[in-house]
Amino acid sequence: MINGISIDLYLWLSSILFVIGVIGVMLRRNTIILFMCIELMLNAVSLLMVAFSALHQDTAGQVFVFFNMAVAACEVAVGLAILTMIFRRSKSIDADLLSNLKN
Amino acid sequence: MNLAILIPLFPLIGFLLNGFFGKKMSKTLSGTIGASAVFASFIVSIIVFAQLQTTPGNSMTVNVFDWISADTLNIPIAFLIDSLSVVFLLIITGIGFLIHVYSIGYMKHDEGFSRFFAYLNLFIFFMLLLVMGNNYLVMFMGWEGVGLCSYLLIGFWFKERENNNAARKAFVMNRIGDLGFLLGIFLIFVTYGSTTFGEIFPMVDGASESTITIIALLLFVGAMGKSAQIPLFTWLPDAMAGPTPVSALIHAATMVTAGVYMVVRSNVFYSLSQTASTTIAIVGVITMLVGALIALFQNDIKKILAYSTVSQLGLMFVALGVHAYSSAVFHVTTHAFFKALLFLAAGSVIHAMSGEQDIRKMGGLKGKIKITFLTMLIGTIAISGFPPFSGFFSKDEILAHLFQSNYTLWLLALFASMLTTFYMFRLLYLTFFGSFRGTAAQEKHLHESPKSMTIPLLVLAILSIFGGILGLPTSWHLPNWMHHNLEAIVIFDEPIILSHATEWLLMTIAIGGAVVALVFSYMIYRKRGILPVEKESMLKNWQKPIFYKFYIDEVYETVIRKPLDGLAKVFYKVIDLQIINAIVDGAGKGIDRLGVSARLLQNGNVGTYFVFMVAAIIGILLFTFLN
Secondary structure, eight states, rough: TTTTOOOHHHHHHHHHHHHHHHHHHHHHBBBHHHHHHHHHHHHHHHHHHHHHHHHOOOOOOHHHHHHHHHHHHHHHHHHHHHHHHHHHHHHHBGGGOOOTTTT | GGGGGGHHHHHHHHHHHHHHGGGGHHHHHHHHHHHHHHHHHHHHHHHHHHHHHGGGGGGEEEEEEEEEEEEEEEEEEEHHHHHHHHHHHHHHHHHHHHHHHHHHHTTTTTTTHHHHHHHHHHHHHHHHHHBBBBBBBHHHHHHHHHHHHHHHHHHTTSSSHHHHHHHHHHHHHHHHHHHHHHHHHHHHHHHOOOOOOOHGGGGGSSSOHHHHHHHHHHEEEEEEETTTTTTOTTTTHHHHGGGGGHHHHHISSSSSGHHHHHEEEEEHHHHHHHHHHHHHHHHHHHHHHHHHHHHTTTOBHHHHHHHEEEEEEEHHHHHHHHTHHHHHHHHHHHHHHHHHHHHHHHHHHHHHHHTTOOOGGGOOOOOTTTHHHHHHHHHHHHHHTTSSSSSHHHHHHHHHHHHOOOHHHHEEEEEHHHHHHHHHHHHHHHHHOOOSSSSHHHHHHOOOOOHHHHHHHHHHHHHHHHHHGOOEEEEEETTOOOHHHHHHHHTTOOOOOOOOOHHHHHHHHHHHHHHHHHHHHHIIIIOOOOOOOOGGGGGGGGGGGHHHHGHHHHHOHHHHHHHHHHHHHHHIIIIIIIIHHHHHHHHHHHHHHHHHHHHOOOOHHHHHHHHHHHHHHHHHHHHHHHH
């Protein structure tokens, strides 16, 4: 129990967030949305870590989450830069248009 | 460290030098290396021979290194030097050296000069290995090696298809014999648990008689291939496609007598198996007659000598068949002298005739190439068996042995030796007497060979004259060195037990026969000057089969080659194309199809990849949890 809330609920919430992220990446073609979904998955995992950290009274989990957020921020910075370049080239941010590596 | 190791080492070094650096060397240098390597071996052989006389038991074993060592199988590379192998060592290195010297002159204008000497040296190396080995496996190694060199040298002028065919024929025919030899070695190892001569021979009679007979016959099959006995003799006449020194060295003096050496070495087996000995005698006598008969109608100077070699080898095997081992070795020795001489002289004739080999186009060469004529005459007299030339003594010893054991064999051998005298003098008359029948250009170009060729001829001529000293007849109350020398090795040597009067009578008959044959030859080819026929229609009926070499090649063609070709075609069309190809192609095509369908998965769509990824992760998780 964390502040009177069962750990189960945290698990459920993070699972739902993760699945939403996964489904979003699978189905959507807008690259910005894809990014958001990836962030969603990342944050679902972070939430889980924080929850267990609180449950076990261990700060290691929370420290990890800080790292996680820093890395995610970097990733977003790089990712958005790539996106901008792609948009400049193809005037689109549709992920399916980016399949020209195939041939 | 024994000196004997050096004997095969020198030719090997010669081979390596000529083989790897020959192209960069001048002809003089590579010829000198080739000849001096063999000469060095010859000198060492003489020293070893001298050492052997003072060695107890007249035999020494030289271990070089362990070759195969596994459980009970122990095969060293070791040399056995005894009075038998030393005789062969002296023949091989001595005559080998003379032929190397001769080759320097004979091959002077050939572009493959250093290659030739490399092969010759390699041959000498393997031949030495063959006679020096102290077990059957080392012998077999040499046996295969000389086969290889024979192949390489027959096909030396490989630009002509015919030469390559002859080389292949020799190789394949030898392979048939070698298989027999190899099986014989296997059986020896299975029966006696060893392949070393010294260990096997004392316990030979421990096996059943049928085993001994089978071993003896299998070994003899090997000898049949190498020593050109019926039915495997047809490669030898074809082998004349090689350069003449090769014919002299390999196909007259040394390699073809390897079979005789092997049988003499294994004499214990043959002495204990009458069946095997009788087989050898029968095969030998047929070979002797067939060879001598075919030689009567040949017109190629080298082919005549080749068939003569077949016939002489037959005579040696008849001798082996009646257990006259030391006489056979004696004949090997004298034959090496006079047949090498005849071949080299023939080479000198061919050299003088600008490459012509047909004796119908020669004639009257007597005055033009005197040394060649003189030496050829000596060789002819020696092979015909006129005393006191070497051939007389060895042939007479064999004839005496045959008379002692079987009159029929004796009569047939006498007949064959008369034929020998006849065709050899036919060769001599047609080549050197009468008028010149070649082209004007050839006549203008006629010249005696250079010194490097004539000196070996003269040395061999001297050996052919005096070689008989090695085995003087006991009826003359003179020591028979050859017999005495081999006593310790050939324990089963049959002695001649005829009365001296009988021996004298036999000699007289043999000489009489030779004289009759000589007179016949003289009447036909000298006095009446008859030339061999050009066309088949001029032949009498009884001559036709002989003229066509008893159709043996043709029979092999129909009985063996064609069915084999047919079988090969069946294998090719059915098994190879339809079964093996189907499996191999099927495997390839299957992978190809798999690739085509797997390629569709890679559609370049990130979403799809992600779906696969997620599906896989879920799959792994499920798998982990369910377990």
